[in-house]
Amino acid sequence: MSRQSLCRPWEHQLSRRRLLGTMASGAAGLGAGALGGLVEPAVAEELSRQEKQVIFIWLDGGMSQLESWDPKPNTQFGGPFRDIETSVPGVRFSELLPHTARQMHHLAVVRSLHTQDNSHSAGVARINRGDPKNRGVVYPYFGSAVAKLLGPTSTGMPPYVWVKPYSSGFKADDAGFLGARYGALAIGDGEPKNDGLPLEPPENLLLNPAVSEADNQARNDLRRMFNKRYASSRRPEWTDASSYVFDVAHKLMERIDLFDDTKISDKDRERYGQHDLGRYMLMARRLIESGVRFVKVNSYHWDSHGDHFNGSQSLIPQFDQPFAALIEDLHDRSMLDNVLVVVMSEFGRTPRINSHVGRDHWPEAWSVAMAGAGLNRGLTVGKTNAEGTFVDGQEHDVGHLFHTWFQALGVASQEVEYNNAGQPLPIAHDDHWPIKELLA
Amino acid sequence: MFLLFRAALILLPVFVLSTAATAAEPLHVEIDRLIEAKFAGRSPAEQTDDTAFLRRIWLDLAGRIPSTTETRQFLADTSPDKRQKLIDQLLAAPSRVDRLENLFHVMLQERRGDNEEWQKFLRTSFEQNKPWNQMVREILNPNDQDENLRGSAFFYTSRLKPYGQNATDWEGLTRDVGRLFLGVDLQCAECHNHLFVDDYKQVEFQGLFAVFRNLTVRGGVKFPAINQQAMTEQLEFVSVFDPAQRQTGPRVPFMKEFPVPPLPEATDGKPAPKKKLTPADIGFDPLALLATDLPVAENDLFVRNIVNRLWFAMMGRGLVMPLDLFHSGNPASHPELLDLLAREFAAHQFDMNWFLRELALTRTYQRSSQLPAGTEMAPPAADFLVGIEKRLSAEQLLESVLEATGNAARLKQPQADGKPNEEYTKLLKQFQAAFANEEREPEVDFNASVKAALFLLNDDDVLNLLKPVETNLAARLAKIDDPRQLMDELFLSVLVRLPAEEERTAVLAYLEQNSSRRDVALGHVLWGMLSSIEFCVNH
Structure with missing residues (x-):
């Protein structure tokens, strides 16, 4: 937005390096957003469409693969639900996913997940980090990994936004050793505020009521x-960094419409549903x-x-409807x-049904669904045995998924490394590999 | 540096190696000589003008920008030694204690929260200008009997918590003692010899870890305190690359190992249960040994670490960067100078006031941050040809905002009940939330954030500071009619300089367009200044 008219040769150099996203200093970590002012808005939107x-939809606690992606009806542990056809002949989902079943031709489902941790406390973080080798x-x-490796898109919007229940704000924890600037900007769902905003925007996102648009323009000028x-007479890095964050702040403030419920069409409201997960997925789109x-x-x-089966009957449809609409x-x-x-999720659920008619934690054999970014469509990868208790054939860990996703995003996951203050670190588990069947 | 490491390992006193400069001249003269010797014909930036120097030294030694009265006084002083006089005056002022408390709190705690007893330890230390070696001794071996000293245990208690995969983060504590007191980040040497830093051997990490893994947080007391269990046998460890069992006693890294004594014979023939033994029971106290033998003049890394950190605080860049990566493959930008600083600091009994004064007196410190006219390519920061911008801590920024907007007197006045002003306390928390780094992140680089930008843009409490209240700046400006006087007062108050002609014209034109609501418009001008990079950094 505010490029200095007095540019020096090194500033151009800086911008180019930023575009390549290779600088490691504080200012540079902000990435390609420096382009924000250089690209026409229409072009920027086109660029971002190609980017x-x-x-990433996280179902915390663990969705049951048997009531969703990998049903085993009429078996010992299959539970009461039937399976149904999907839009891909031969692939069947639980009857709790009727909408999603019609989108199967866009999806890829890995049914051979075998991961290492069956506890929530450690498992959530391990899975979210791709469970790499422990290097301390x-x-x-x-x-945060994607925010670091790909940076913001050319629109200047922040690279990593987290739509979540409860609190909003800037959450650094996800970033790990990358440092707080790769953390998430969280959009939360706080107490009802009766201000017409469906999701709570980050703090201070609304232009202060005492400042008019014109005054805001004037004071920023x-x-x-x-x-x-x-x-004009100093090294440009810090001024650039400061200008960049004010530009992103304004970019966000301009998009206050994202938090305005009245901008949502009745059709979308109906298709995504009015429960939380539906509203969140619509916000994600x-x-x-x-x-x-x-x-x-x-x-x-x-x-x-x-009470797993009654629970599934109420919860899974809340996922099914908006997810299908999103795809x-x-x-x-x-x-x-x-x-x-x-x-x-952090794991699947046990085939064995416990004495409370529940299913417990099961990292041994579960499923993950994915779509898009050039992944092959309409296929399943791997399978479980007849009763769904274990993987039959090649197992896949979360490290395989991270490799696959990075590859789909154009990041050579077996070559690119993080540089943690001189310590090179692989971006995904070094003993794992991308799943070939998924990549075009 | 490689030689120095070797020297440390074989316990040669470092002094033997340093044959260069004799300190015939005051240290600040020697510093400039060594820095300027590397200019190699290139022109440095000019020396700061009076206002730039004034702002810089106030921020560095008092933790805030000066008031207009203080600025006018300094500008009016025509004596040739007025900079030196100001440096001495600021070093003698109580504000130095506030500033050093903030500097060392952020450096040593890295935003792991605060504690009143810890504050008291820091404050009394800086009030007495306690020598650095003594301070570190008191941190490494907390004295729970002395009310002024016991708070130092917060350094340990704030770290002896679960973190990541560690139930008690002794590993993190080990790493931090290395980083903060020796300038070596041994994290990568926890599980094997460091792969890229030859000097960092696993045994150095493990030997320091051996000191700390017997520490636990003491419960049942209202002040921070620890317990130490006796160490009855050597620490065993293996490398992930080499299955051979290895052992070490507690170590001062790169200096010495303390042998673990055999357990004393029990009088009744039965050995005491190991778990219940205290260091006193067996006459072996690793913590006390470490505290005695680590912070000493002979410990090269210990001395270099602190002079490098103080140099960084004043000059904006360490002679060794990163600050915690001293090793022979990462030499100082000015090795001879680092030698000299370390030697002189130790010779002056680790006197931080003396050291800060010498740094402040240098031409290097007083060099402008403006690039020399005609510069095509900014010279490398490590050459110190141009003054380096420094990040302001959240606290420096808040104190400066309050001073600039004339709200300091009102908001820093304690309440009738003796407690700090509530509005001030709230602002402090907000500024820390917006401008401080996350817990465990050293505050080294400038850290611009969207969160801070939104805070400055839209927060009510920030904007309220810009409105006329009592005798604050906005109220003072409202009473000035003369445009020239108005602009001078505004710029001196906020940016600690007079306006350039084009700024004067632009701001007056804006006020003219908004003459029917001058207070509001002045508020926006004030905001534009406060959120500018010029205000938000020390340059």
């Missing part, structure tokens, strides 16, 4: 004037359309140790080629 993006550092979650004079690189969506209460929308808008969509 890879991610929607705290690895980033997938969203003054800020730019002081910055320009200051920067809108954020991706606005140019956010990575959107994480959280849903809780999937840890059904008791359909991304496809209709020609976005699915560039947007990777992933649905996962």
Whole structure:
């Protein structure tokens, strides 16, 4: 937005390096957003459409593979639900996923997950970090990893946004050793505020009511004037970094419409549903359309140790309806080629049904669904045995998925490394590999 | 550096190696000589003008920008030694204690929360200008009997918590003691010899870890305190690359190992249960040994680490960067200078006031951050040809905002009940939330964040500071009619300089367009200044 008119040769150099996303200093970590002012808005939108993006849906507690992606009806542990046909002949889902079944020709389902941790406390973080080898550092979650490796899109929107229940704000924890600037900007669902905003925007996102749009423009022009004079005789990095964050802040403030419920069409409202997960997934679509690189969506209460089947009957449809709508929308808008969509949990659920009619934690054999970003469509990878207790054939760990997703996003996962203050670190488990069947 | 490591390993006193400069001249003269010797014909930036120097030294030694009164006084002073006088005056002022408390709190705690007893330890230490070696001794072996000293245990208690895959983060504590007191980040040497830093051997990590893994947080007391269990046998460890069992006693890394004594014979023939033994029972106290033998003049890394960190705080860049990566493959930008600083600091009994004064007196410190006219390519920061911008801590920024907007007197006045002003406490928390790094992240680089930008843009409490209240800046400006006087007061108050002609014209034109609502418009001008990079950094 505010480029200095007095540019020096090294500034151009800086911008180019930023575009390549290779600088390691504080200012540089901000990535390609420096382009924000150089690209015409229409062009920027086109560019961002061609840029890879991610929607990562996290069903916290563990969704049951048997009531969703890998049903085993009429077997010892199959439970009461039937299976149904999908849009891909031969692939069958649980009857609790009727909408999603009709989108199967866009999806890829890995049914051979075998992961290492059956506890929530450690398992959540391990899965989210791709469970790499322990090298004594705290690895980033997938969203922070993508924010680091791909940076923001050319729209200037922040790279990593997290749609979640409860609190909003800037959450650094996901970033691990990458540092806070690769953390998530969280959009939460706080207490009802009766202000017409469905999801709570980050703090201070609304233009202060005492400041008119015109005054905001004027005071920021003054800020730019002081910055320009200051920067005209100094190294440009810090002024650039400061200008960049004010630009992103304004970019977000301009998109306050994202938090305005009245902008949602009745059709979308109906298709995504009015429950939380539906509203979150619709928000995810809108954020991706606005140019956010990575959107994480959280849903809780999937840890059904008791009364599992009644629980599934109420919970899984809340996932099914909006997820199918999301896939359909991304496809209709020609976005699915560039947007990777992933649905996962920290583990699956036990085939054995416990005495409380629940299913417990089961990392031994479970499923993850995904779509988009050039992944092959309409296929399943791997399988479980007849009773769904173990993987039959090649097992896949979360490290294989991370490799596959990075590859789909154009990152050579077996070559690219993080540089943690001189310590080179593989971006995914070094003993794992991309799943060939999924990559075109 | 490689030689020095070897020297440390074989316990040669470092002094033997340093044959270069004799300190015939005051240290600040020697510093400039060594820095300028590397200019190699290139022109450095000019020396700061009075206002730039004034702002810089106030931020560095008092933790805030000066008031207009203080600025005008300094500008009016025509004596040739007025900079030196100001440096001495600031070093003698109580504000130095506030500033050093903040500097060392952020450096040593890295935003792991705060504690009143810890504050008291830091404050009394800086009030007495306690020598650094003594301070570190008191941190490494907390004295729970002395009310002024016991808070130092917060360094340990704030770290002895679960973290990552560690139920008690002794590993993190080990790493931090290495990083913060020796300038070596041994993290990668926990499981094997460091793969890229030849000097960092696993045994150095494990030997330091051996000291700390017997520490636990003491419960049942209202102040931070620890317990130490006796160490009855050597620590066993293996490398992930080499299955051979190895052992070490507690170590001062790169200096010495303390042999673990055999357990004393029990009088009744039965050995005491190991678990219940205290260091006193067996006459072997690794913590006390470490505290005695680590912070000493002969420990090259210990001395170099602190002079490098103080140099960084004043000059904006360490002679060794990163600050915690001293090793022979990462030499100082000015090795001879680092030698000299270390030697002189130790010779002056680790006197931080003396050291800060010498740094402040240098031409290097007083060099402008403006690139020399005609510069095509900014010279490498490590050459110190141009003054380096420094990040402001959240606290420096808040104090400066309050000073600039004339709200300091009102908001820093304690309440009737003796407690700090509530509005001030709230602002402090908000500024820390917006501008401080996350817990465990050192505050080294400038960290621009969207969160901070949104905070400055839209937060009510920030914007309220810009409105006329009592005798704050906005109220003072409202009473000035003369445009020239108005602009001078505004710029001196906020940016600690007079306006350039084009700024004067632009701001007055904006005020003219908004003459029917001058207070509001002045508020926006103030905001534009406060959120500018010029205000938000120390340059």
